Amino acid sequence: MSGLSIKQRVTLFYASVMLLFILLVMTVLYVTLDIQLTHVSHQVLERSVKDAFDDIDMPGDWLEIPNDFDFFINDVTLLIYGQEGTKVIGHAPQDFPEGIALRSDTHQRFTSERESWQVYDLYTEYPNETGLWVRGVYSRSNSKQTLRNVLLIMLFALPVLVAIALVAGYLVTKRAFAPVSQIQKTAEQIIKNKDLSRRIGLRGNKRDEIYSLATTYDQLLDRIETAFEQEKQFTSDVSHELRTPVSVVISQAEYALSQNDPEIMRKSLGSVLRQSEHMSLLIAQLLDLSRTGHALQSMKYERFNLAELCDMVVDEHQENANNKNIQFIKKLDHRIEINADQTQIMRALINLISNSISYGKENGFIMVDLHSTENRIILSITDDGVGIAPEHLEHIFNRFYQADEARTKGRLSNTGLGLTMVKQIIEAHGGEITVQSTLAVGSTFTISLPKSSEQES
Known part of the structure; x- marks a missing residue:
């Protein structure tokens, strides 16, 4: 059995069950037929014996039997x-045993x-x-015949019947396992051609377990392909981001x-230092992004309490805001509580508020607004800074993406990774x-979080 395929084992199991069922049905039919034949023989015996009594009479010491009386x-x-049990008339069949006791109105088998x-x-x-x-x-x-x-x-x-059961079992099993063969062939094609874009695309009953397996397999392939493409893009982006500063260095x-001019050498070394600091920051943020993904x-x-966390983050950035004479405006509902990873939510807030200060204008403001709807918690951070051009908005959360030079000019801290990390954190919380x-x-970043989470502490 260990050397047989699953289809062969299922077919044999199906045939074995059918064989047992057929044997059971045949046994029941045989026993039922035997009982029925015995019942019929009882009825025939009783009717024949009782009809005989209707034809014969014994008015005295003699027996009156009609001439047409049939003994068979x-x-x-x-x-x-x-009366004493002595045979008066009649011939017993050949091989019928003698000496069997008479028992009135009783059936006996010999x-x-x-x-x-x-x-x-x-x-x-x-x-x-x-x-x-x-x-x-x-x-x-x-009856016996x-x-x-x-x-x-x-x-x-x-x-x-067994052969029919085997053929039927094989056909049913083959049809049932056809999707499995399709899954296997698709997997083999993916491995052979290294094509992660292929999908099983199984069509069938959505309640079928194999259909669910194929759908789950397709979803897994989607995630693998997405992760693989992101990894390729990430490698390409890192190479691109490091190529320029390395070339400059x-x-x-x-x-x-x-x-030989010391002034020229000093300026060149200053440029080398700035690019080295930029690469150091980029590597640090890459490491931070990787750690965030694992966390x-x-x-x-x-x-x-989310409002208390907002207060704490704002207080930590107050000094940086004062350097640009930026005023914080807080509209916080202190009744709002959330079930989440506090450390990760804090990192997202720190990044957003740091960006608002970096890109905010002198003597400007940053407004932190926290409120809730029936099912959602809404947190928005608004600044009156340089803003973002419309063509950059749809890409602003992409890894390594940076807006126009006017927005990022002179800002060493900009590597295009911070908002990517923020988006990861928020989406991980649903x-x-x-x-x-x-x-x-200016700009407004709005975070929407569910009031309740599937992950309960």
């Missing part, structure tokens, strides 16, 4: 016995060397106080080495983040 009727042999017999006796007492026995003897040879014929038919039919170092896979949910912005007017 309906395959029943009739024997007449006196077996000789060659035959099986059914016997029925009936006693009647006449007005002259003389009694008479009539015995009916029925040979079961016809019928049973033998039925058994032979069953034995001949059994292999045919090399060119400036070579230029400085070719010059989001095992978040620690706890219930906390929320979403959107942005509305107008150039030279």
